[in-house]
Structures are given as C-alpha cells and as structure tokens.
Amino acid sequence: MFAARRFAPRPEPRTVERPLFGPESELALAMAKAASVSAVEATRAAEQAVTSYGELLQLHPYSPRPSDDRDDLADYQTALEAYEEAKQSPAAKVPEILERGREALERLDVAARAAGSDTQWIHGSGRTRARVPNPVTDGPALLIFETDQGDGDYVVSGKRRGRSREFLRGTCGGWGTRAQVLVPPQRDAMMPLEVSAPGPWRIELRPADEARQLCWNAPLKGRGPESVAKVDGSGVVEFEHHGEGAFKVYEVTQLFHKGPLLAEGQGEARLTIAVPHNCLLRIDADGRWTLRDPQA
Numbered sequence: 001m002f003a004a005r006r007f008a009p010r011p012e013p014r015t016v017e018r019p020l021f022g023p024e025s026e027l028a029l030a031m032a033k034a035a036s037v038s039a040v041e042a043t044r045a046a047e048q049a050v051t052s053y054g055e056l057l058q059l060h061p062y063s064p065r066p067s068d069d070r071d072d073l074a075d076y077q078t079a080l081e082a083y084e085e086a087k088q089s090p091a092a093k094v095p096e097i098l099e100r101g102r103e104a105l106e107r108l109d110v111a112a113r114a115a116g117s118d119t120q121w122i123h124g125s126g127r128t129r130a131r132v133p134n135p136v137t138d139g140p141a142l143l144i145f146e147t148d149q150g151d152g153d154y155v156v157s158g159k160r161r162g163r164s165r166e167f168l169r170g171t172c173g174g175w176g177t178r179a180q181v182l183v184p185p186q187r188d189a190m191m192p193l194e195v196s197a198p199g200p201w202r203i204e205l206r207p208a209d210e211a212r213q214l215c216w217n218a219p220l221k222g223r224g225p226e227s228v229a230k231v232d233g234s235g236v237v238e239f240e241h242h243g244e245g246a247f248k249v250y251e252v253t254q255l256f257h258k259g260p261l262l263a264e265g266q267g268e269a270r271l272t273i274a275v276p277h278n279c280l281l282r283i284d285a286d287g288r289w290t291l292r293d294p295q296a
Helices: 023-059 070-088 091-114
Strands: 122-133 141-147 153-160 163-171 177-183 190-207 220-223 226-230 236-242 246-252 258-266 269-274 279-285 288-292
Touching (some): 023 070, 023 091, 023 122, 070 091, 091 122, 141 153, 141 163, 163 177, 177 279, 279 288
Parallel strands (some): 177 226
Antiparallel strands (some): 122 190, 141 177, 141 190, 153 163, 153 190, 220 288, 236 269, 246 258, 246 279
C-alpha cells in the first residue's frame, strides 16, 4: 500500500485592489473626459456644417425643370442627396459628403454661366468654403460681398501661393453690409475663398474696372469697405466718417495689396489726406463715409 501524501493547502487567489483615486485613475478619467469633450465638439461642428450647407442649398438659384440638361439634373440630385446623407452620417464623414455636394453646386454654377444665365453670385451661410468664378485671369478682380445680417463679424480670405491672405474683415451693420475691394490677380478660372459670416451671404468677382472712380468734384458716398480709383485731380482728398466705429484709409500698392496707412480714427471725423494724383485707395470702415476731391 502506498502511504498517503500530504499536500500543502492551495493558496487562496489574491485580489489586487487598485486605488479608486490616484495618479493612474486620474489620468484615465482625464483621458476619458477629453475624448468625450472632443466627440461632442466634433458632433457640434458637423451639425453646424450640415446646417450651413442646407442654407446654401436653399439659397442656390438653380430650379430644376424636366427639360433641363440631364447632367444639371444629376448634379442637383447629388447636392440634395449629400444634404440628406450628411444628416444621417457620423461626424467624421460629414466634411467629405458635403464637399461632394458643394462640387455639384459649383458645376451647376459653371454650366449656368456658360449658358449665359445671370448667376455671378455665389450664395452661402455661416462659415463656408466657396469657389468663385473669376472673370479675369491676367489682372486684379473686384470682390463684392453682401449680407443682410445685422449682428456679428465677417471675414473673407483666400490663398495665394499656398499662403492664406485675408481680403476682408468687418462688422455687420443693422442695415446690411456691402463691401467691394480689389484683390490681387489669380490665374485660375475659379478663385477658392473661405467666408465666415453670422448668417446668409453672397459673393462674386467682377472686372476691376467696375470699381468706382473719384473725379469731377462729385463726392463718393459709401458704407463699408471699398476700393476707389482716384483719377487726376489734386494731391489731396477730403474724407468724412459718420458713426461711432473705427476707420482706416490705405493707399493700394501696385500688387493690389493694402499699402501705406494714410489715415485712421474712431467716430465722427472730417480729414484732409495727402494722396498721389492718380492712385487706388482702400477705405476700411463699418459705417457711412464720404470721399471727395476738392479741386477736381
């Protein structure tokens, strides 16, 4: 017979208790909280992008008819489907879907221009990237921006040789806003712009010679930013500013950028400013202003 073997008692399994509080748990909580906040922000940004695109779609001038070109009808359907798909998609996929819709709307704009329709205006809302038809590729263009919104700031910027350049910045007035400024030459037939505004807006590019001229002792009256061509006349201009906002007057360089600052101020003002006999001026103001050549 075999002798009975004695076995040591089986050790009880040990449970390692992790502290409920401490560096490791605090780091994990912080990471989880950051991920949650990031997800919420991404969702909010996607919802805002979908809303802005929906307003852009609503403001677009194209109205489909059964007799329209098949490609135009297909592009319009693509734009509609992009809106519906973006509303149901995860936040990460929304930018790609909306970009597909914007490209379809741009093709509609180009087709309408080729057919001779008056669709110079590109409509948008909020913060939106837009590709605006460029009427001239060998010289400057006149950028025109309009919005009827009464509160908030607007910014229009573009890219030149890979670098971002701000063309317009201002505050919307209760009367609506119109800005028309010269922008440097762009070689492409479509100029990519990024617009940020508190609500619906529209924008277009026109030939530079449509900028207003100061001559014949006839004062120019405006409201908001504007580029003005001074032709002959005297070596000074009289500038009046109305309202409580700030204003600046620049000379425009040969490359159509803002050059030397000629005058600036705040509130009601009446100034006499020395300028070249022939030059381009840029007025940056949110309110009303008057410009005259006293000896033209």
